[in-house]
Amino acid sequence: MKRLLIVGLMLAASFANAQKSPKNIILMIGDGMGYNTVSLRILEANGTSNFERFTHIGSIKTYNSDGGITDSAAGGTAFAIGEKTKDGVVGMDANLQPKTNLMEVAQKNKQATGIVVTCALTHATPASFSAHQPKRKMAEEIANDIINSNIDLLVGGGIKHFTKRKDGRNLFDEAKTKGYNVFTDTTSYFSATPQKAMVLVADEHLKAADKERGNFLPRATMKTIELLRDNKKGFFMMVEGSQIDWAAHGNDANQIKAEMADFDKTIGAVLDFAQKDGNTLVIVLADHDTGGLTLPPTEVNNLSEEYGSYVVKFSTGAHCGTLIPVFAYGPGAEKFQGIYQNSDVFHKIMQLKKWGK
Numbered sequence: 001m002k003r004l005l006i007v008g009l010m011l012a013a014s015f016a017n018a019q020k021s022p023k024n025i026i027l028m029i030g031d032g033m034g035y036n037t038v039s040l041r042i043l044e045a046n047g048t049s050n051f052e053r054f055t056h057i058g059s060i061k062t063y064n065s066d067g068g069i070t071d072s073a074a075g076g077t078a079f080a081i082g083e084k085t086k087d088g089v090v091g092m093d094a095n096l097q098p099k100t101n102l103m104e105v106a107q108k109n110k111q112a113t114g115i116v117v118t119c120a121l122t123h124a125t126p127a128s129f130s131a132h133q134p135k136r137k138m139a140e141e142i143a144n145d146i147i148n149s150n151i152d153l154l155v156g157g158g159i160k161h162f163t164k165r166k167d168g169r170n171l172f173d174e175a176k177t178k179g180y181n182v183f184t185d186t187t188s189y190f191s192a193t194p195q196k197a198m199v200l201v202a203d204e205h206l207k208a209a210d211k212e213r214g215n216f217l218p219r220a221t222m223k224t225i226e227l228l229r230d231n232k233k234g235f236f237m238m239v240e241g242s243q244i245d246w247a248a249h250g251n252d253a254n255q256i257k258a259e260m261a262d263f264d265k266t267i268g269a270v271l272d273f274a275q276k277d278g279n280t281l282v283i284v285l286a287d288h289d290t291g292g293l294t295l296p297p298t299e300v301n302n303l304s305e306e307y308g309s310y311v312v313k314f315s316t317g318a319h320c321g322t323l324i325p326v327f328a329y330g331p332g333a334e335k336f337q338g339i340y341q342n343s344d345v346f347h348k349i350m351q352l353k354k355w356g357k
């Protein structure tokens, strides 16, 4: 009887564990989004920010394989392959060996895959998940990797790296022979139902959030989810708010506010989907902080200890070494609590999905 009880408890425990494996995973990266970038957004949104809907929060250490401050290539690659690497490297380890990325693991496990970004698809973060090259600047080689990546839906910019190349190749034509539908405007993508598509809507990067990008990120993200969810085995997707970083490099507070509002709106739409679906894990994080944004007081009165309101200030035009927040919601979200390495995000996803590399 006692033995039966133990077996029963073990079964119950393994069943509980099995239930925690999410069917779908959506990894959302706010490039250059530090703790204070999120603080600013939450304060500006005055109780309406979707960041406040997350149930589990952790922190990651983002330094690169040399122990220095990371760039977006090494930062994105740590998430994608589960190893820290050198700055500038995409999809390769510190010895410049190509390593299997999460998109490839997901494909091996019959999952649908997708990437949606507001920069060129060849840029560092999306390239970390779709290419294996020693230098992020090798846009033409990265574009060639992308059309061979077999990722189902690829949405962003960067047309010129596919069609106006030094080698004269037209990678859109080549992509079509590999089964891709190619769209160069959002309207035709939003009204189509392709299984496999490359959607490139800008020659290089998309416009900034406060300069006519409109609802591109939330709409393209939700359209892509709608298509990916047809796969009965589930999907893995990476979404990037790519231009938070650039606004921060420029120490432009208004542009950061616009980019963060856009990213927040996208998070809201994704969380609405995850909430309804019940079987989707949403992880929001960043590769590194940019700008060293802080919110000091407008005035300091040492006698009365009154500080007034805050202003937005920056401590640098570059990247910073600070810890980065991780927000998680859905089955397995508790796994993302605590303080750990950026490369552990990969291993946590692998464990949750029971994917042997």
Ligand SMILES: [Zn+2]
Pocket: 032, 072, 245, 246, 249, 290, 319
């Ligand atoms: Zn940057």
